[in-house]
Amino acid sequence: MRGEHCIAGASVLSAVAIVLLVFAHIGQIGSGALVNSIHMMEVNVAAYGNGYQGATNKSASGLYDSKNDKLGSEKGLRQYYRYGLYNACAYQKDGSGICNSSTFAYPAAPLSNIVSDTPSKFQTELKDIIKAITPSPTFQDDAYNRGMTRGGSAMIFCGSVLAAAALIFGIFKIRIFFLVAAICSGLGAFLLMIGAALWTAVIAKDNFVNIVKVKNGNSLGIIVHAGPSLYLVWVAFALVTLSCAPYVIACCTYRK
Template sequence: MRGEVCIGSASALSFISLLLLIFAHVGQINTDTVPSQVSLVTVNMTGYARGLQGATGDPTPGLFTNDSRTALGQEAGLRNIYSWGFYKYCAYTEKPLGQCANQTFGFPFQPFDVILGDTPELYQIQTRYVLPQASAFVDSVYLADYTRAGFWLVFLGTLAAGIAFLSGLYKSTMTFMISTVFSMFGAGCLLIGASILTAVLNKAKSINNYTVADGTPLGIIVSTGSALSLIWAAFVLLFISMGPYLISCSTYRK
């Protein structure tokens, strides 16, 4: 009975870990209720019109668009909210009204490029001038490289969690050994991947405290989303599952 409890707890932990990772992966794949609520990182632009006006002294008519159907990346107007997932980003005039970019495996976090893509031509020069070039927020190469690295590690961790769970369903010493190895590998990948993403996204948050010449906040706020919390929780559960899997591997007798 104790052996069954040990095996069952390991399977439950790895399954819940896998489930959390699946939820993290579906974030921002479309604007439906569940995916739209899960994101890796969100950029709130609602205060930027005031910030740009404070920097230039001029009003900013046409800087934002109120039409959620307006094409992305066509310099047709900024949206209030931009949210990134692992496979695409979505832009919202107000949730749930928005649309998503084309899907890319391991979509890079490049907020500066996305903002410029939506900024009307009239405000392109001002935007390039106002946003602090020393901030990691505008370093698209740095952000893209490290968020891609974080994605691949999380992706490998997800695959490993799935293998650990499926292998542990068949009761034998060998399958429990496989589950132990893959839970260890997966937990390691998730730990490193989540750490990279956390560090990089925290650096991007440096834009939050930036003020323009007259002391007005720039009005761009970066915040990490629930997907990052899901990844950390999945790591903890998969790490804990290593113990029961290892015990089952060492003590199971058919």
């Protein structure tokens, strides 16, 4: 009975982890009410207009878009940019928004996205303000951000597949399948950890801009922080890790 109890516990842990991962995966696949608040990272530029005025002594009129125009068309900034594993969306203060096309392991490059939305008359000042920040934050390093987030998202996808495989193999009451389930859960947990760590590193480095001040002492107005999806992945990692031991015990004690 010990083996069956272990499998029951491992199955529950794996099932809960998969449910959490499903929510992490569907974040930002659209701008609907179910998924618009689920994201790996958010870049809040709602206060950047004030920061721009403080840095340049120029009006920020026309800096923001109010019509949800296509992203990257230089029609104006949106207040919130949110990044998921496969997509990025931008939102107005009223909650309306628009997303770009979905891509496997979406590479997040916040500064590039912001610049591509900024009307051309504001772009030079934006680039100059960001370049003037000392020490130079990785926020302006598009290659670093793209590489790390793409790699992290790919790792999370592979880890999620392995976690699901562990649950499936654990259903069959055969010792060799329990061994396969243990291997899948162990590898899945490792990949989830690496993927979450890569995203965490990006956010930790990029959020240096949160404390940047412009020349009048006001905040630059660009705030980077982690979203719910990142925490879901970390919790799923813990659950998948915990499920590994019961699969191993079941493999050693089950008699079939």
